[in-house]
Amino acid sequence: MLSGQYGEQDSPIARHLVQANRYQLRILYDIDQARGNGRSGEDQEVAEMSVTDPMRAHLTEDERTADLRLDQLRQLVGLVDYDVSRDPFPVTGMDAIVFWVGNATQAAAYYQLAFGMDLVAYAGPETGVRDRRSYVLRSGSARFVLEGGASPDSPILDHHRRHGDGVVDLALEVPDVDRCVAHARAQGATILEEPYDETDEHGTVRRAAIAAYGDTRHTLVDRSRYHGPYLPGFAERAATVTRPAGHPKRIFQAVDHCVGNVELGRMDYWVEFYNRVMGFVNLAEFVGDDIATEYSALMSKVVANGNHRVKFPLNEPAIAKKKSQIDEYLEFYNGPGCQHIALATSDILGAVDLLRENGVEFLPTPASYYEDPELRARIGKVRVPIEELQRRGILVDRDEDGYLLQIFTKPIGDRPTVFYELIERHGSLGFGKGNFKALFEAIEREQERRGNL
Numbered sequence: 001m002l003s004g005q006y007g008e009q010d011s012p013i014a015r016h017l018v019q020a021n022r023y024q025l026r027i028l029y030d031i032d033q034a035r036g037n038g039r040s041g042e043d044q045e046v047a048e049m050s051v052t053d054p055m056r057a058h059l060t061e062d063e064r065t066a067d068l069r070l071d072q073l074r075q076l077v078g079l080v081d082y083d084v085s086r087d088p089f090p091v092t093g094m095d096a097i098v099f100w101v102g103n104a105t106q107a108a109a110y111y112q113l114a115f116g117m118d119l120v121a122y123a124g125p126e127t128g129v130r131d132r133r134s135y136v137l138r139s140g141s142a143r144f145v146l147e148g149g150a151s152p153d154s155p156i157l158d159h160h161r162r163h164g165d166g167v168v169d170l171a172l173e174v175p176d177v178d179r180c181v182a183h184a185r186a187q188g189a190t191i192l193e194e195p196y197d198e199t200d201e202h203g204t205v206r207r208a209a210i211a212a213y214g215d216t217r218h219t220l221v222d223r224s225r226y227h228g229p230y231l232p233g234f235a236e237r238a239a240t241v242t243r244p245a246g247h248p249k250r251i252f253q254a255v256d257h258c259v260g261n262v263e264l265g266r267m268d269y270w271v272e273f274y275n276r277v278m279g280f281v282n283l284a285e286f287v288g289d290d291i292a293t294e295y296s297a298l299m300s301k302v303v304a305n306g307n308h309r310v311k312f313p314l315n316e317p318a319i320a321k322k323k324s325q326i327d328e329y330l331e332f333y334n335g336p337g338c339q340h341i342a343l344a345t346s347d348i349l350g351a352v353d354l355l356r357e358n359g360v361e362f363l364p365t366p367a368s369y370y371e372d373p374e375l376r377a378r379i380g381k382v383r384v385p386i387e388e389l390q391r392r393g394i395l396v397d398r399d400e401d402g403y404l405l406q407i408f409t410k411p412i413g414d415r416p417t418v419f420y421e422l423i424e425r426h427g428s429l430g431f432g433k434g435n436f437k438a439l440f441e442a443i444e445r446e447q448e449r450r451g452n453l
């Protein structure tokens with residue numbers, strides 16, 4: 001592969017050049033595809049400009065592997081161009097979402113069966129790892145890692161006792177681990193793991209980790225010199241379930257955003273943390289006001305990396321008549337943590353139908369939501385009749401850039417903590433602010449049924 005030509009001691013810059021070469025090949029390929037293979041001199045110029053222009057967004061290796069296209073990602077996750085050379089903590093995108101769960105073996109089957117993900121790699125006792133089983137699943141550019149304790153002394157079991165099934169690591173792909181860690185340290189972040197190399201027959205991965213809210217961490221991963229299925233120590237693994245005939249290749253293409261719940265009064269601290277330590281920017285939909293229903297309330301702000309592939313809304317509870325959904329999360333997760341993960345799909349109707357068929361439960365949306373004339377007027381024209389959305393309980397929100405369709409699952413574990421969102425963007429780069437009230441009323445009905453309101 002390309003990276004070998006620079007040897008083991010290649011510098012971040014050399015690795016960047018290798019990546020740039022790959023981008024160039026891919027961009028030429030994309031243009032070929034888009035324009036029927038007749039490459040003109042103008043195409044060539046566009047392609048070369050895009051490689052030398054640090055402002056221009058590129059596809060990641062994971063996105064290329066998943067056959068995604070730049071124009072598709074601009075729509076799916078709101079990917080934008082930005083000047084990477086001015087970024088003190090350049091982040092390419094999400095590397096993986098790592099879950100510590102009570103039973104990873106069964107969870108791996110669930111995510112294959114219900115969410116249509118592909119099992120691609122595995123580590124555990126059979127590969128020399130004594131205390132855990134780790135399953136790596138993919139859907140488009142999204143990578144989930146499910147880990148469970150395989151021996152009584154596994155630290156995963158302690159974590160599970162405290163938190164239940166949850167996200168332990170929002171791992172980020174970065175081009176230069178050392179540069180990020182140096183910046184994070186200078187800004188006062190807690191470095192959980194100093195930069196280190198791990199090597200096997202597929203190459204070398206450089207990693208480090210910094211602490212985020214609660215017991216959540218951000219592992220920083222540079223896998224530009226690695227060609228194995230996930231990390232050194234992992235073996236390639238094929239699907240353990242058979243996809244039914246006629247089902248699509250995948251139900252979702254990418255991770256859109258990962259939401260963190262933090263304690264009362266801590267939201268601004270973490271917004272400032274992502275600004276200062278990781279160079280993240282505040283997104284336009286930066287809602288500092290209470291989002292309230294009659295009973296519960298929260299505050300929410302959104303930070304994103306330069307290219308907007310990584311978006312982290314941060315919630316804190318606000319004072320209200322009854323217990324906020326964020327308070328319920330904090331109580332049952334036993335502290336701050338990742339509340340929901342939004343999965344970007346280009347066909348939310350098909351995705352909802354399939355997930356329902358597969359046993360995934362969604363929050364019901366009241367009929368009044370669709371009948372509200374104010375909402376109908378605000379939504380305007382969307383790609384499908386409102387009745388199709390209503391039949392599935394899909395919510396709509398519109399802003400000056402366009403609209404989005406979204407829906408939320410019920411919590412997927414035993415505790416009322418982690419859940420999923422499906423999101424189909426059509427220009428809007430928001431998070432469904434206009435739906436918060438309707439959504440929270442639906443969540444409150446569920447809270448009430450659990451006796452937690």
Ligand SMILES: [Fe+2]
Nearest residue numbers: 259342421431
């Ligand atoms: Fe969301």
